Amino acid sequence: MSRGPRRGRGRRNRVPSEPITVMIRDLAHDGRGVAKVDEKVIFVDGALPNEEVVANYTKVKKEYDEAQATEVLVASPDRVEPFCDVYGTCGGCRLQHLDADRQIDFKSEQLKTNLARQAGLTEYEHLPNLRGESQHYRFKARLGVKHVPAKERVLVGFRERLTPYIVDMHRCPILEEKIDSLIDPLSEMIGKLSIASKLPQIEVAVGDNSHALSFRVLEEPTAEDLEILKAFEIEHDLIVYLQPGNESTTTALSERGASDQALHYGLLDQLTLYFKPYHFTQVNPAMNNKMVKQALDLLDLQGDEKVLDLFCGLGNFTLALATKAGSVIGVEGDKSLTDWAGRNAEFNNIKNVEFHCADLTQDQKDAPWMNQKYDAILIDPPRSGAIEMMPYLGALAPKKILYVSCHPATLARDLAVLTKEYPYELISAGVMDMFPHTAHVESMALLVRKDA
Template sequence: MIKKRKVLPSETPTVTIEKLGHDARGITHLDGKIVFIDNALQGEQLKFQYTSTRSKFDEGVAIEILTPSEDRQQARCPHAVLCGGCSLQHMKSSAQIREKQATMLEQLAHFGNVQVPEILSPLTAEPFNYRRKARMGAKYVEKKGGALVGFREKRSNFLAAINECHVLHKVIADQIPRLRELIAECDGRFEIPQLEVAVGDDAAAIIVRHLKPLSEADHRRWLMFAESTGIHLYYQPKGLDSVHKVWPADGLERLCYRLPDFELEMRFHPLDFTQVNFEINRQMVTRAINLLDVQPEERVLDLFCGLGNFTLPLARRAREVVGVEGDEALVQRGIENATHNKIDNVRFYGADLTKDITSHPWAKEGFDKILIDPPRSGALEVVRELARFKAKRVVYVSCNPATLARDAGELTKLGYRLSKAGVMDMFPHTTHVESMAVFERKN
């Protein structure tokens, strides 16, 4: 039986936005139901169009702003309302940061039961064309007159039909129209579902996912694109293990970014995890090292260390640094980066930090300072074991304020106190909240 599509109300009600949700949608009430509205800001009176109706709530998008907020600005991108690549271009950058800081403080108080004695100044940089890594969808749609390349529409599985992007690095953003044309020209236009991009300081790379072998003509098309743009070309015929470099044929599969404050050059494969915003990353690393206040005689533990983004800068200051990471490929990359930068006072270990760590040799050592940079799920399991290291100070770098708050509550139980915290605008125009917190061991 074919399920009939629900007919949406045709009226465009006028409402006043009561507050913003954590997903940046405006929240109001109408006819006894809560309504979530895209492209809305707190305090605004506006007209909206329904996009879905449920039993307990409705959803919509603002179509006319009657009384705009002082925080509103004209979105730079014409696709901002529809495209899911960003959700806050209609809000001034200063207001975005204010909201993110409020979210961090609220979560710390609510879930961690901790207050922040000192709020660090936010880390900010150019809010446009900052994104150096992205996984973009691709699809040939005859009804839309060709190929689509980009992000999905908000709250949808459909790709947004975009010709420009103001958050992607310009090396990639400037190629979106050409990539759409290229896929449309391919014999296998229906078999290219994804493009993954990475931009380093000196070069960029694109990974073309193809479900069937490329024809010789298609291979030539992609090769011509790479040669004319200078963008390194990779193919992915199957899983991640099948990713291989096609051009240039120099055998080198490393991009790089630099941390000038520490005279470091960090090499990475296009698939490796790196921060998407290199300028904020540089500021973040410098701030974290300064907040740890590492002394020349001290030993430091870097948990969830990745390819050494904090580990190697720490090694410039400390007597010894131990980096621990769950992804073995990144462990090897950390070792390579240490060798490349002629650093010999670091050790890297592979370990699943979501499980019991007590059997690992590094877990039996003592450390003066600890840095933690976990994924969105946080670091609860390893945080519960931190007391064993007797570290005087812990710096926690977070990409999820809810798990930061949870782990902060756990650290206070272990005898630490939260002394400072602040946000970093790693993902401008999105609702992602990146933050950094400092914990001191009580005497």
């Protein structure tokens, strides 16, 4: 159903000013509602399936149009009131208007749809959805900073949904509780600095017992600036870092932050992983624990297996696997991460692991870890997936492959290779709500070699 202006060919790229009324049929992969106007698909931000909404066009393209819902005429029973004051303006959380239980169902459907359409995979066990807290879950974040004289205020927060500007916000309820409460104090403190206009972002890194803020500074702070920052660090019990250049220039403001053990998180009640504020760690530590536990349960290691962990990072999966396997090799492209993974093994007195630094998008046939036999391989690539590694996995021929993915489309693409070109069968797959209120889908799939 649709009621709106017809557009001729000559107006194809002109955004109509008149609002339209549409019936939403489905949700797209990014969480926008899907409707049709004159048989042309239109993606409507802020709308849910089975809703009738009034919307304003925001973009007109050849293949589809885009719009923003401005009024809900008939609401879905799954619609809820967003809990954030800047929802709709902020680009951080697109699905707050959808009930949290239905959010994870939507993500599960995204995974099933991708596996079916791209890989023809429909016969497998659907793992139970993994969920956690839907507020104050985010322990890693990058906050934008902008001194805006017209507002007589330094803006600290995330960027607006449709613009490059930073949202004028005072709280962020998805951030870890203490960081959530620091938005206004940070704004006030930065406003006192002589370099307020030369401080574009803050990296947030929260450990189990510490809160780190890494300030990107484009100009050297004055002595007075440093005193202001130090006072803020003490007042709020923080660890403050300054980053004048790339990540390697990150320097702690105090002795506490200089320690290699300043930041850490616990894993499975038996491991402690240390990290620097610029290292990649999962943003949601509670879900990370559930994810790692599920990985161990699915692999069902008996204690004598040899396991390969690709894209291993700091050793998040590697060290957990080492507690159950005979030996584990971790491979990662960032040397800083593999160095720290080795340190984390030492910190935890784990001796049955080794780490290699390698660019896993490049030829690996002569890599030392390629000339070994593995019982199981765990792979946790970036959003782009690991299509380059699929032939190597096929050649290594482990009994089990566990693929952890942050993008269902590239997961499906890669599993199509493993199940069509190599003798692997998809046994089970499911999703984890690592990023509540966003369309981001974290998933896990277990494959077993048919002749194993």
